[in-house]
Amino acid sequence: MSLDHGFDPILFDLDGTVIDTVNLIRESHRHAVRTVLGREFSDERLVANVGRPLLEQMEAFSPPHADELYRVYREWNHAHTAELIAPYEGITPLLEQLTAAGRTLGLVTSKTRDAVDLAFASLPIGRYFGVVISAEDSTRHKPDPEPVRAALAGLGRTAEGGCYVGDSPFDIQAGQGAGVVTIAVTWGFFGRADLDAVRPDIVCETAAALGQVLLGTR
Ligand SMILES: [Mg+2]
Missing domain, CATH: 3.40.50.1000 (HAD superfamily/HAD-like)
Structure with a gap:
């Protein structure tokens, strides 16, 4: 065609x-980075790799903490999907x-x-x-x-x-x-x-x- x-x-x-899902994903990232790393990143940095697999996005934040970031992200994200999507x-x-x-x-x-x-x-x-x-x-x-x-x-x-x-x-x-x-x-x-x-x-x-x-x- x-x-x-x-x-x-x-x-x-x-x-x-x-x-x-812009708010949902950005706030899920913010929660994970804050909870696991105790850090605050800019909105731009939080969503810089959205579109790639989640674990790869977490590795970009901190390779040694990627698995924990992934777990904390998913827990918060899934709990807030219905509310923020x-x-x-x-x-x-x-x-x-x-x-x-x-x-x-x-x-x-x-x-x-x-x-x-x-x-x-x-x-x-x-x-x-x-x-x-x-x-x-x-x-x-x-x-x-x-x-x-x-x-x-x-x-x-x-x-x-x-x-x-x-x-x-x-x-x-x-x-x-x-x-x-x-x-x-x-x-x-x-x-x-x-x-x-x-x-x-x-x-x-x-x-x-x-x-x-x-x-x-x-
Ligand atoms: Mg997309």
Whole structure:
């Protein structure tokens, strides 16, 4: 399917792209760093590696304390998911619209399966996705292309006509490696400059703009 008709299949990142977990994740990091390391980091430093697997994010804070940070993070995060998770305006209707238009959707996240299930229990959007690739489903993780390739394989599709939509530079790099068109969205964890630096094919600043790109109606 050419760009004139939008994209199919359409792969999405989860956190910061489909669901607003910005507060949840930032505050989970803050709690873990404060509890385990007794330190206060800037918001920017707390979320600098969001999009990579959680244990790798904890290793970036403190290699010797990574396991303890991981445990404390997950305990706080899971206890506060229902309270702090939120939908992004316009995204659930867009998923509905894409599904109605016959597009095949998939999800590629670095979250573990239990955390994905917890998010879907609060925001019931799991049914839109024909495949969900979580941390357990690949040996390498974003920015490596393997999880994006796994999603395409799970859908029985190739990269042709496909795209990957994400809010982090790691998403864009993973999509580029897998050979799909990369679409960066600016409403998540990372700013425009961080995203432009990895040269996504397309940048969208609103759900409406994303919808036009994905359906080829712009
Ligand atoms: Mg993300």
